[in-house]
Amino acid sequence: MHFLDAFAQQVARQPEAPALWAHGQWYTYAELAARAGDIQAQLQALPVLPPRIGVLTGDDMSTYAALLAILGLGCAYVPVNAHHPAERNAAILEDAELTLLLATRPEAARQAIPPAHYRAVLPLTAGTSRASAFVHKPAAPEQLAYILFTSGSTGRPKGVPISHGNLQTFLAAVADPAVYALEPRDRFLQMFDLTFDLSVYSWLLPLTLGASTCVLPEDGISYLHIAELLEECQLTVALMVPSVLAYLQPYLEELELPHLRLSLFCGEALPHATTLAWSRCIPHARIENVYGPTEATIFCLRYVWQAERSAAESVNGIVPIGRPLPGTYAYVADAAGQPLPAGTPGELCLLGAQVSTGYWHNPQKTAAAFFATQWAGVQQQAYRTGDEAYVNIQGDFIYTGRIDNQVKIDGYRVELGEIEHHARTFTGLAQVAAVAAPVANGNMTLHLFLENYTADTGPLKAHLAAQLPPYMQPRQIHKLDKLPLNVNGKIDRKALAQRIA
């Protein structure tokens, strides 16, 4: 059943069941659907309904109702974060050709995006229910559900369009009772910014199952608030980035989480040691490491963690990423794209119905990363992930690193080239290097190195703050007489990383 039909069916079947928790309040399926119906009525009153609609990210019920409203009308949503720089947001609006932005806080939208870049902001005001029914039009598989923008090495974010077909394949795979045995009584943690595709698992999946989602308030400065939410809302399912564990590590003994039964990690390499410490807080729960890039819809490989077995199967202390979900195929390829035998490392390639058609309005980048191929007797869409991996003797994929300069900061994808591009443009320098290095708790931080730069770094910092989202800001800028080079004459990033340590 299509995910929108599944949501509508839950609204009809159990209108009074809790659907969403936000800002300390529970909302029922009926309330969420009524709010979405109201927003749809507002949208349908417009002279033209745009095919893609921007949504200013937020942690309130109306923002989630807006996502449902947009999907239900057959449009695609494009999330825009008010805390990201206005110029970056403007580039996203321009690329996605957005004319309309939905926002709970219209004043924040007007601050976050220069008005020249859109025609209208539609305020999502609460409590004006005209009791319009939630509309869900039948959607063709190729119709777009959302476009998310990720870091691009050339200084401009890349749009990843995900279709109803992509999303439906993912949701059907994870909703399969044989995979996770999810139930209507499950309560999901939603800790992700809506610009991050793991959010879709956390908010949309539960609403198709008659379960509920609990939204982490945005005003919490630290990930420690996740622990509070897990306890107080008695959450049963939590998809998190491994960075969260590093923050929670000193407090694990204080946690009481008898309700948590499924704990998934995604977005970064998962260390076995921190997982082991975490497992002692939730001895009754199943822990999994899941893997997948935005280009292949949320996640598409999974590995069930188990203390003794995973200790043996982890490589360099990192837990395997496992095997594909139904509908996805994975293999490791050499530089020429030829499949490699088990045990040989190469580039991880993904195929199947979860793989996007390619980058939005970017044929060059699409051609470099996406291709169509015959697999299992049918034509399949395929994606080169840029991740290096190999298959072990058990048949699980082992992630060993990136083949390019992409890093993960708290689970967010960061192209070091994007930071370098903005630093180069501003300083006029040729030799700049952005480097990620771990801090005491194991999480990564960003540093920027400049060769022979005599000016004060204050204006550069301000420039980067105006161009890049907070998670991409270098924590420190280092001025060196000369950047070290490796034997190939390239900037020696390892040497720079060691300098930080």
Added chain:
Amino acid sequence: MKPEIADKLNTVFRSVFRNPGITVHEDMTAAEVESWDSLSHMTMIQEVEKTFGVKFKLKEITRMKNVGDMAALIEEKLA
């Protein structure tokens, strides 16, 4: 906030948030300090614990709404 607590907090905040101009006050929150994010927040907590020789519980940290709350908690723990 007791002046001796404020003095020590100023030292920690100026070093962790890399800003010699910071002067803490009761209502101060992360919104006011540019480099106060989730990562530097944890570093600040650890430095405060070290400086005062105290240990915060998870619930105490998540319930702190501003610097005043933290100062009051430190005072309570030192008493």
